[in-house]
Amino acid sequence: MSSDTVSSETVSSDTMKPENQSSEGSDKANSTARDFFFVRRPIVAIVISISLVIFGLVALKDLPVSMYPSVVPPEIQVNSTYAGADAVAVEQSVTTPLEQQINGVENAIYIRSINANDGTSSIRVSFQVGSDLDMSNVLVQNRVAQGEPSLPEEVKKFGVTVKKSLSFPLLLIALTSPNKTYDNNFLSNYALLNVNDELARINGVGQINLFGGIDYAMRIWIDPGRLSTLGVSVTEIADAIKNQNVVAPGGKIAAEPARPLALSLPMPCDFRAACKRQRSSPR
Numbered sequence: 001m002s003s004d005t006v007s008s009e010t011v012s013s014d015t016m017k018p019e020n021q022s023s024e025g026s027d028k029a030n031s032t033a034r035d036f037f038f039v040r041r042p043i044v045a046i047v048i049s050i051s052l053v054i055f056g057l058v059a060l061k062d063l064p065v066s067m068y069p070s071v072v073p074p075e076i077q078v079n080s081t082y083a084g085a086d087a088v089a090v091e092q093s094v095t096t097p098l099e100q101q102i103n104g105v106e107n108a109i110y111i112r113s114i115n116a117n118d119g120t121s122s123i124r125v126s127f128q129v130g131s132d133l134d135m136s137n138v139l140v141q142n143r144v145a146q147g148e149p150s151l152p153e154e155v156k157k158f159g160v161t162v163k164k165s166l167s168f169p170l171l172l173i174a175l176t177s178p179n180k181t182y183d184n185n186f187l188s189n190y191a192l193l194n195v196n197d198e199l200a201r202i203n204g205v206g207q208i209n210l211f212g213g214i215d216y217a218m219r220i221w222i223d224p225g226r227l228s229t230l231g232v233s234v235t236e237i238a239d240a241i242k243n244q245n246v247v248a249p250g251g252k253i254a255a256e257p258a259r260p261l262a263l264s265l266p267m268p269c270d271f272r273a274a275c276k277r278q279r280s281s282p283r
Helices: 002-035 042-062 087-102 133-150 153-158 184-200 224-230 234-244 269-280
Strands: 075-081 108-115 120-127 161-165
Touching: 075 087, 075 133, 075 153, 087 108, 087 120, 087 133, 120 133, 133 161
Parallel strands: none
Antiparallel strands: 075 120, 075 161, 108 120
16 A cells, blocks of 8 residues: 555656746736737837827926926035136135045045135036935035145135035026127126126025126235335235225214213222322423
8 A cells, every 4th residue: 555655646746847947938928918918019019108208297286396307416616716827726625625624525426626716626426316405515614624725815805605506507698788888797797796696586496606707806916026125015905905995884874973972990099099190290
């Protein structure tokens, strides 16, 4: 009986193999049929695709901008000005110390900087997609504060600004003079005084950059030979110009004079005794 049992078990195991193979074959056939369903019925695939596009366009109208997926890495821009310096001096004195401190900030991908011959420096720090832009702004501002002691005094006077930025402009506006009545510098100054403030008040506008033109300023040329003859240095001339470049308040016309103030100051006894002795002493 034992041999019959063993033989029956082997027979049953042999009979199970074809069933497993048939089930695997049926699964492959079903998956292949599902894969080729849309290939064999292109009209169904086209209808589903058009339906998804229509549903997406309808939802796009009411979907808030905050729900859009983030596809562009957020950026933080660091701007500074070193008056009178060229691009090489700005890179060595301003950009390099700031980049050394900003390097390694949390979630930062890469850093790129632009140095111009007008003394301006722009550092853009890109962060990973989905990073909190407000927190990234705080982190970069802390790193900039660590690097400010190593910056020149002229840069500190102008200040170092840290703000959120975009890698590309959303809108470009051209300001022109139809009859060529005004030159580029006049148009640039007009846009700076009258147009920029109006655009900055629009809800949703974060930053305005003015391209082209220069601000009105005074440039002073110094004769080195004359300086050596008079014994005057460039620093003294700069200090004299700064002292004269002050708008002093002229007061108010036809205003009442200021009332005199009566002050009572406590004096020590020794001072009073000395005053009495001085009065009583003969002249």
